[in-house]
Amino acid sequence: MRRRPGLSARVKLTLSYAGFLAVAGALLLAVVWWYLLRYVPDNSQGLLGISPNRYLLVHMFAPAAAVAMVFLLVFGLVGGWILAGRMLAPLTRITAAARTAGNGSLSHRIRMAGRQDEFRELADAFDTMLEKLESHVAEQRRFAANASHELRTPLAVSQALLDVARKDPARDRDEVLDRLRAVNARAIDLTEALLLLSRSDSGNFRRESVDLSLLAEEAAETLLPLAEQRGIGLDVTGGASLTHGSEELLLRMVTNLVQNAVVHNLPAGGSVTVRTETRGDTSVLRVENTGRPLPPELVPTLTEPFQRGTQRVRTDEHAGVGLGLALVHTIVRAHGGTLDLAPRPAGGLLVTVRLPGTS
Numbered sequence: 001m002r003r004r005p006g007l008s009a010r011v012k013l014t015l016s017y018a019g020f021l022a023v024a025g026a027l028l029l030a031v032v033w034w035y036l037l038r039y040v041p042d043n044s045q046g047l048l049g050i051s052p053n054r055y056l057l058v059h060m061f062a063p064a065a066a067v068a069m070v071f072l073l074v075f076g077l078v079g080g081w082i083l084a085g086r087m088l089a090p091l092t093r094i095t096a097a098a099r100t101a102g103n104g105s106l107s108h109r110i111r112m113a114g115r116q117d118e119f120r121e122l123a124d125a126f127d128t129m130l131e132k133l134e135s136h137v138a139e140q141r142r143f144a145a146n147a148s149h150e151l152r153t154p155l156a157v158s159q160a161l162l163d164v165a166r167k168d169p170a171r172d173r174d175e176v177l178d179r180l181r182a183v184n185a186r187a188i189d190l191t192e193a194l195l196l197l198s199r200s201d202s203g204n205f206r207r208e209s210v211d212l213s214l215l216a217e218e219a220a221e222t223l224l225p226l227a228e229q230r231g232i233g234l235d236v237t238g239g240a241s242l243t244h245g246s247e248e249l250l251l252r253m254v255t256n257l258v259q260n261a262v263v264h265n266l267p268a269g270g271s272v273t274v275r276t277e278t279r280g281d282t283s284v285l286r287v288e289n290t291g292r293p294l295p296p297e298l299v300p301t302l303t304e305p306f307q308r309g310t311q312r313v314r315t316d317e318h319a320g321v322g323l324g325l326a327l328v329h330t331i332v333r334a335h336g337g338t339l340d341l342a343p344r345p346a347g348g349l350l351v352t353v354r355l356p357g358t359s
Helices: 011-037 052-102 118-167 173-202 211-228 246-262 324-334
Strands: 208-211 233-238 240-243 271-280 281-287 338-343 347-358
Touching: 011 052, 052 118, 173 246, 208 211, 208 246, 211 233, 211 246, 211 271, 211 347, 240 246, 240 347, 246 271, 246 281, 246 324, 246 347, 324 338, 324 347
Parallel strands: 233 271
Antiparallel strands: 208 240, 271 281, 281 347, 338 347
């Protein structure tokens, strides 16, 4: 923003200090005049018949008072300039850091030393903001790179299939079409997931009262054939758990969690338990599944986009696009909730979603 040039804060503070001292000096002279000199008789006899009189005292006092006023003014300007510089030095560092960040460098930190005060509190808050902003920008760049790679893969596969079909006209046409349809469906699923992720992250959706228990039952009913096909027991328990948000997004959240629990489970004889409850003013959804033991260092990465985990990769039709838990995390965050992932000692995962309840 363009602004007209004006006095700096240091100059303003200096003038304020000098003006304060000048006013204090003038008030002191006024007090001397009001309580002392005005009671001295202005005649040849002076006070109690002893000279000097008021006229002589004023002429003797005035030059000294003028010198004192000039000294106070100069002292106020010089001292105010020095004090203002020392007081505004932290603000200068904060301004320089803000300009550095504005030029694109987010790795710079102020790290202002000293005891706590308003400037150091501002510097600490600014450092925290830069840290979060740098992390967010790095996450977005990583997401863009991964998304580009994921979107490129089905396009490259489609091109390869078309090239093979063109070079080998005798190849089974139905087989090529089936593979193209599968690749295209995966690309569509990925695109829709990316759009949903963007919509959830922006928080631009209509909010209404939603019962998580009903969404859990709907998701379980939808995924029951998949669970039966894999020999996985699917159980939904608990009571009503009301929250305020988008029914569509919350249903997608529950569905992703249940599908993730079914797909990443034991080859046979596994189980998935979905439980909803209300604790105080918090609505809680828990999805627990059996499965292979998960390394503790793998769990925090599961909510990152396109991070499937080295021991959780599937190669079948339910492999997904690597956005399942990332979508869940984004939807939970957009609804002001928290998402906790904890590996079970016997294997599998326990996912706990906490959302603000409705009063």
